[in-house]
Amino acid sequence: MSGTALIYDEEMSRYQLLWDDPVCAIEVPERLTRSYEAVKSAGLEKRCVPVSVREGTEEEILLYHSKEYLEQVKQTPSMSVEELKTFTQQFGDVYFHPNIYNCAKLAIGASLQLVDSVMKGKVRNGMALVRPPGHHSQRSAANGFCVFNNVAIAALYAKKHYNLNRVLIVDWDVHHGQGVQYCFEEDPSVLYFSWHRYEHKSFWPNLDESDYNTVGKGKGTGFNINVPWNKVGMTNSDYLSVFFHVLLPAAYEFDPELVLVSAGFDSAIGDPEGHMCATPEIFGHLTHLLMSLAKGKLCVVLEGGYNLTSLTQSVCQTMHTLLGDPTPLLSGIGSPCHSALESVVNVRAVHRKYWNFLKYAADPQILEPSTKRRRLENTAEENKEEENTEKEKEEKTEEKPEDIKWPEPLPRPAPPVQTVVASSTELESLPKGCQMLGKIPQKCIEEAEKIRKEHFQGLTDKTSSECFQHIVSILEKVQNKEVRNGMVVVPDVCASVRFAVQHALNSLSKRVLVVFVGDEDVQVDTGSGKVLLLQICSKEPGVVKSDYHVPVCLSKAGHSRASVMQALIGLLLPLAYEFSPDLVLQVLTSSSGLEMPVWAQVSSLLQGLAQGRTLALLQGCDKDMVGATCSSLSGSPAPILGPLGHPVDKDVEFIEKQRQRLEKKWGLLRNSFSESGTKNQDG
Ligand SMILES: [Zn+2]
The missing domain is CATH 3.40.800.20 (Histone deacetylase domain)
Incomplete structure (x- = not known):
């Protein structure tokens, strides 16, 4: 509908x-x-x-x-x-x-x-x-x-x-x-x-x-x-x-x-x-x-x-x-202010009894929030610097809100085509709003060949070359606002991701978000700050390369829906919003073990980023997953997940460990004042 x-x-x-x-x-x-x-x-x-x-x-x-x-x-x-x-x-x-x-x-x-x-x-x-x-x-x-x-x-x-x-x-x-x-x-x-x-x-x-x-x-x-x-x-x-x-x-x-x-x-x-x-x-x-x-x-x-x-x-x-x-x-997304964070901590603390997702929330209620203290004593004891700047902001806004100026929102035109799809293998019927990628312009073929020769000399087979041409062609169309997003069914997912990142950074993008669902070792350079790699996997990776490499290691067995959603909402989306990419690569492999409705949620929610500029790369996925990806990219709502149940304890611990590792760099991850432990203090 x-x-x-x-x-x-x-x-x-x-x-x-x-x-x-x-x-x-x-x-x-x-x-x-x-x-x-x-x-x-x-x-x-x-x-x-x-x-x-x-x-x-x-x-x-x-x-x-x-x-x-x-x-x-x-x-x-x-x-x-x-x-x-x-x-x-x-x-x-x-x-x-x-x-x-x-x-x-x-x-x-x-x-x-x-x-x-x-x-x-x-x-x-x-x-x-x-x-x-x-x-x-x-x-x-x-x-x-x-x-x-x-x-x-x-x-x-x-x-x-x-x-x-x-x-x-x-x-x-x-x-x-x-x-x-x-x-x-x-x-x-x-x-x-x-x-x-x-x-x-x-x-x-x-x-x-x-x-x-x-x-x-x-x-x-x-x-x-x-x-x-x-x-x-x-x-x-x-x-x-x-x-x-x-x-x-x-x-x-x-x-x-x-x-x-x-x-x-x-x-x-x-x-x-x-x-x-x-x-x-x-x-x-x-x-x-x-x-x-x-x-x-x-x-x-x-x-x-x-x-x-x-x-x-x-x-x-x-x-x-x-x-x-x-x-x-959205620009300038980051940490909530001290007072907002206090409210978040308090709401989470009183609701911990009622919601599974808060089972491990660590903080007790803050009975004397900083704003109350200031109101009572009118002196700043702690967080002096923050309080001062916040106070200035407050005074400024309290003067005359109607005099505040802000830029008029920009137009939000939708590209004429929502979704294009390319595949070296036959695909069954496409959902409304999707069309197959047509003839590839010579320019894109040359560009793909150039990058292949520079970075992927080993890959000389026809399927790889075709796949690279598909990626270049779709990214060009996305860049030129001819299409909003696209999907390529690829033979080698790791090479394809590296290729897409390389091409995007060469000419199209300043910041690429890669959300990779699968256990493969993605060799993408995250050291430059131009690529944020978020990976949902079931094997803990050997080396975590930087604050721009975030593996979320969840227990396999079909992945608990509750665990994946907790990781998506509490970790991946805040990171993604703060990073503010101008291109999103959604990557799914057959090794992921993710259920179709969960993947559809991941795919749909991520489309709020980068003005919807998204390329999905799928390897070895069955036709349900391919179809769900097409549907999601073409704007259909994700299927209902049903009751989530409890997230797996070990998963929550891992998610929380990552959140704590990263919250200094990525302020939107903050939901707690406590530095240590994930233990529920009520036992
Ligand atoms: Zn009102």
Whole structure:
């Protein structure tokens, strides 16, 4: 199933604040109209499947809200301005208008239309541009510009109508969606994740239960994950750190059947509420990282976002990714800041009891985070230098976030052809979006021959020469943006990798990422810093050459899915994002023992790098693996992995050993303050 739904109705812009209220003045109709116009003028709307909006029914509203509250809200269309003002006063940070009930019903209906379109297979994913937002509204209360809880109702509706047992809600709005938390805190079938500006409860909604140690209740214990931001100015690195070390491993272990996003973009740079520094491009990546879950079933529903420039840019970045456009390059990715890392450590510590992937997390809770200490004593005792620079950053961002300037995101054009495939052996039918590599230009033949003569004199057979020509030809097409990615079935995988790296560094690339799955000894020079070699293998290699050579030695026996995913999410992806390659080589050999669905996940997730510029090299793989690689390269979502089970103890130890070896050089690997050991301190 392919296709992306866009759901919007201008009617939802037809309400506004009717009296003076500085708190509510930022919630304006233009948030919605400008978002839609931006999507339209970027040419995204016409590529989407149009889905109409409908009104949410009373029955649907009552899935979460109380009858009394609904009856109250139903009275608002006939109220005078004075009556509306009085009515509003019983709630916090919200306003009513004669048309808001109508719009709130449309916002629910739009969210449910999106769920229906995705669950019925009409589209793979989509976005609902709605207003009013929903995630603060509670069973019997409007709150924080929200009237009805669109995403909570969407999850309840999906569970009811499609018999779903596991729904993941990712709330990347900068505020805590306490209304969603309250709805599902005792429900193990909905995993609710939220990060939010908190500053030790000094930021709205100032709740104890927004902190990291609120993990759900009763049967729902462990299924509520809160990541508090205890200072402002969080960056792309901080957001990625939380995805790699908290959300994604939990999400893969949870194995959702549907993913909903409470997509507030007040967590983007320039927002007067959030005061964060993450750029709009990050939402293109966060979206990508969620698209391999639940077989790509992803519903994005607008929540907050009050800087119209960063809001509309972020909406477009999200839409581009939903539509399958190449993800943008991110620069300057590295270690999370001290405060973000403290939050990551604390979330991991309190959730260790509930999640297999955290079984070996080493750190205890940090009961007195540095930000709290600073708040209390106002003196910097430790990390003086870091605190000073962070403080400066904080002061700068706290002055006037709306005055901050950032570069406009670059266009994200997709090459006309997604995937080309070359093979010296016959291949069966190719998936949609894939085509066979055509005639090889003379120039490429000469180039291949030149490199062969210089570096591979021993390989004179016709098959090797052909293979080298295929590699040169595909890499040229990728470089010229004629195709996005390619695959070559090769006779000699080690020679092919070395050849591809050589050719890429000669003319096309500054940084090549090689992800090699198999036991072969890959003789690629990693000393220059231009090549990062990540190898999933079952034999421990003799010599580890540099900080750019990362073998991940996992026990064989088909490789435990949990182990491979733990290595991929907690080690390989952070390394890859920080390295920021401009070309990715995905290499798979028959010796790998990797299962097809796991390889498909590896392949899909890696395509968020290098703007999707990927060459897959396969040796000796069966037709399922070749087919899965083609599918993944051509943009199909990876198959569901199912329950991951426990990672193998020995594997986790090895992964952790590598993480600790490398975290000084590669800061995005940091998820701990402890230098020693992987032992669970609780025994
Ligand atoms: Zn918000």
